[in-house]
Amino acid sequence: MADKTELQYTAEHEWVLVDGDTVTVGITAYAADKLGDVVFVELPAVGSDVAGGSVVGEIESTKSVGELFAPVTGTVAETNDAVVDSPELVNSDPFGAGWLIKVTYAELPPLLSYAEYSALVGE
């Protein structure tokens, strides 16, 4: 599980781990808690080009549907097959085994720090 104070965040309740030219993306524990038990995850195809801010996947719980936004413009390098098979990982380990996609990018947009994101969700 990543140290969440070291991660960056978006206003769409996603976390972003920057490693060289690739970001790993997941949803925050706050978002997972709001969704409730996640029962279905749809992720973009590996190799597809995504535009920053666009909807590239869905996270469904028993109660609602959350959209997965690409935090950066780039190419999907990897998706988490484990979370497709076991969507509950999004709830049990949102910052770790519940990661969703990795995207290679050229330019990193402005993201929120842990402190900024915490202020956003009032925690």
Next chain:
Amino acid sequence: MTSDNAALTSSADTDSAPAATERFSPLHQAHVEAGASFTDFAGWQMPVRYSSDLAEHHAVRTGAGIFDLSHMAEIVVVGPDAGAFLDYALAGKLSVIELLQAKYSLILNRAGGIIDDIVVYRTAEEEFLVVANAGNRFQAVEALSARAARFDVTVTDRSDAVALIAVQGPNSRAILEATAGLTVDGDLAALKYYRALGGTFQSASVLIARTGYTGEDGFELYVDVPDALALWNALFVAGEVHGLVPAGLASRDTLRLEAGMPLYGHELSTSTYPAQAGLGRVVNLAKEVDFIGREASEEGPSAEARVLVGLASAGKRAGRADYAIFRSADATVADGVITSGALSPTLGHPIAMAYVAPGLARLGTEVFIDVRGTRIPATVTALPFYQRQK
């Protein structure tokens, strides 16, 4: 219930500060201490889940769950004309139910639409308890009060004074029998479905009904507010060895959907005829007296009126409330709409209730659900989706 199609950004907003009019259950502090997440339901802050809505759902199917339903409305009807009044005010014939019998009924408007769906208990020869939905409390009280004018009867809204706790699941009887301080005036084992018994908890009166909204065996306990928290805690302690978990409204919704039970605001509305909702049997046209909504009910909905069906589909992507139904993969005009839908936790595939054109209502008919731009095939299926082994 909560919005069914919230993006992460908007679902986060449900946590905003309660409005000045927010109501809190008398059990609120217990829910906070149990780690509940709350949702607004008809102006009440009620537990939506404690930890996992799936775990709570499965606990009710296999062990037991305890629900706080104190937001629901309790209306007491007393007087020599109580039975005759209810026969006039409601769709069913309530005057003939026995002491401590319960009956599902409807408050209709003159056009035959549904103002609320209710459960009525006969609590004395001349006294009935009408339990209405929280969101329809004032509409129900207003309709009943207005209809009472020419009867010797008193209609009293006791909603603020009465708490309601449900214990649901195969272990629920064992839990009630083990609850310290709870004395039942009779034998719970012999109590039939939709029958109730009086009783006491410590010194307070309790009405214990074998009713519920989950499709499992279970009980609903009505108790006055000052004693509600102690009763909740006592049930909780007794339930510990029986797998009892606190369960929120999210699991209640998936449980009732599997059981094919309608939810007002989804399957039922003032513009829905009972016959469309499969509730024609609840409207007693054989009743020898006039009742509000009779004339319109006798006429019935038009031949083209949509009817409520169950839908089952494969895969994991569930159709949800307000998603359109099409008769083919390429039809451009919708022939129906989903009113409730979820991935069934018990069955493992998506289920939904939907209103469809009568031509699509036959069991086995293939239709298509527009799931956010993708047409997913579904089959018209008999309700309920789930029935417990008796």
